[in-house]
Amino acid sequence: MEQLILHEDWISGNCYKIRLTAALLGLPIERRQYDITKGETRTPDFLANVNANGRIPVLQIGDRFLPESNAACWWLASGSPLIPQDRFDQADMLRWMFFEQYNHEPNVATLRFWKAHIGLDKLTDAQRALVPGKEVAGNAALALMDQHLTGRDFFVADGLSLADVALYAYTHVAEEGGFDLGAYPAISAWLARVAAQPGYVGLGD
């Protein structure tokens, strides 16, 4: 296999998804760290050679570059049991991965970043005005997940898939964003099931 290099900031859940996918599959991956708070993903070199969108994570596969965390997880898991083969289940897995990027990450991950890493007192007025709406929308995403997981072990079909990996990344640190996971018992049980998987690594590992 071509050499795999993850361009990342280890604190980011989006980057962690890729490390967790690689670990579950036993794939070695080299890591290159960037500090987004210092603009290290906005340099001319990064924009020209890694990602014109100025964002991490980017999975480098040989000399090719793949941005977007869930697309990188898809590449890694291609042909593995982390992607169901059944036509409906495969689309349903992507359904949860798109939900994650649209309904979950912009609320749960952004509030974690603002509260635990930037600090509420350092936000701009425009950012601070968004906090209440993101709290409501983040809890709505968590409530939908909890409802879906009630009576199920994993998000899709009967086993662990990339839908679980994608949603686990920011859900398991949602309390850093001020969310109360105690209110979501099915999520709490599912988090424990994911963390018990063979090959599992934590965000700080």
Added chain:
Amino acid sequence: MEQLILHEDWISGNCYKIRLTAALLGLPIERRQYDITKGETRTPDFLANVNANGRIPVLQIGDRFLPESNAACWWLASGSPLIPQDRFDQADMLRWMFFEQYNHEPNVATLRFWKAHIGLDKLTDAQRALVPGKEVAGNAALALMDQHLTGRDFFVADGLSLADVALYAYTHVAEEGGFDLGAYPAISAWLARVAAQPGYVGLGD
């Protein structure tokens, strides 16, 4: 094949993506209309039986329901030339589809909805405060697309894929959101290429 029913609001680009995918593949699809401005996707019946997330589009496949526009397109196009078989190209297609939902739709589609369908004068103060940021972010997404399309016919590899379908839906009506497509010549040429595809249908068809 099981009967396909699209739960939709025809004016929505996310719903149009699914109709366009079905049309390009020659798949018949029944349409059920909902008016989101009247709360028709938030009724107890809709939440219990169609989508607990209260959103459209939802693709109904027999008695199963698949939310998230790009996941529905994936189901429809499974095994067709609209999804490249090459491992990198397939992940790269998903990369642009995640980009669409994260960087493009929340800016380009939301401003179109607010300006052309709700009316700027009817927005809440909180919504109005978001307009300048969404204008900047929407133009950044369009600039990135234009840069990528310069020298290319389509987003991924050498042919039309779901990445083109997903990004076409709201880009071709971006001027309704106040974006000047004249500033993006590679996008304009690509829009014409997509519209010339056999089987193409327009948003209002």
